[in-house]
Amino acid sequence: MNPPEMSTYRQALIKLLRPLKPQQGAEVGVHKGATSYWLLKSFPNLKLWMVDSWTTHSKTSAYWRCADPIARQTQQQMDDNKQQARERTAFAGTGAMIITLPSLEAAECFSDGHLDFVFLDASHAAEDVYADTCAWWPKVRPGGLFIWHDYDNHHSKSTAGVKDAVDRFASERGIEISTAPGFLAWAQAHALVTT
Numbered sequence: 001m002n003p004p005e006m007s008t009y010r011q012a013l014i015k016l017l018r019p020l021k022p023q024q025g026a027e028v029g030v031h032k033g034a035t036s037y038w039l040l041k042s043f044p045n046l047k048l049w050m051v052d053s054w055t056t057h058s059k060t061s062a063y064w065r066c067a068d069p070i071a072r073q074t075q076q077q078m079d080d081n082k083q084q085a086r087e088r089t090a091f092a093g094t095g096a097m098i099i100t101l102p103s104l105e106a107a108e109c110f111s112d113g114h115l116d117f118v119f120l121d122a123s124h125a126a127e128d129v130y131a132d133t134c135a136w137w138p139k140v141r142p143g144g145l146f147i148w149h150d151y152d153n154h155h156s157k158s159t160a161g162v163k164d165a166v167d168r169f170a171s172e173r174g175i176e177i178s179t180a181p182g183f184l185a186w187a188q189a190h191a192l193v194t195t
Helices: 008-020 034-042 075-088 090-095 103-107 126-139 157-173
Strands: 024-028 047-051 096-099 115-120 140-149 178-180 184-188
Touching (some): 008 034, 008 115, 008 140, 008 184, 024 034, 024 103, 024 126, 034 090, 047 103, 075 096, 090 096, 103 126, 115 126, 126 140, 126 157, 140 157, 157 184
Parallel strands (some): 047 096
Antiparallel strands (some): 140 184
16 A cells, blocks of 8 residues: 655644654544554654544534535445555554544543644534534643644635634633644643633
């Protein structure tokens, strides 16, 4: 299997994480494992928790309604995506830990302050991004990074909810949001904040 594309946002993500020298991280919304591949290649000592439900979504779900094409895939396509993610990251052995659960359920598996970073790229519906952020934010250690993909991505209507949710979360908690190339937004966890 050929390496996946090293996109602008993946380059920016790795650059953001490099000073952390991350040992424990979570990617929430893995799809086919392309970002997982580059994270594990770039940080050989990283234990990456790859979180995705890899399941179909109801037509009434917020994710479906935001018109993200991934939300409309069949179960066979989802199963193929998971298999591709597994194959892409097999080189990392136990460094690639696949968790097949919905985001909110998976967040409950981690103690607060356990992770050096969370990279959130799951549902782009505003209510889902907000709920995911609330659930995963406490899992990042003080000084760690929380990173969102598709923040202010004006090229896709399906991602508009990301900026709305991130801005709401940051405003409610007084958190400063920074941006990076490839439609990334990030914040440093200074204290464990829960709602």
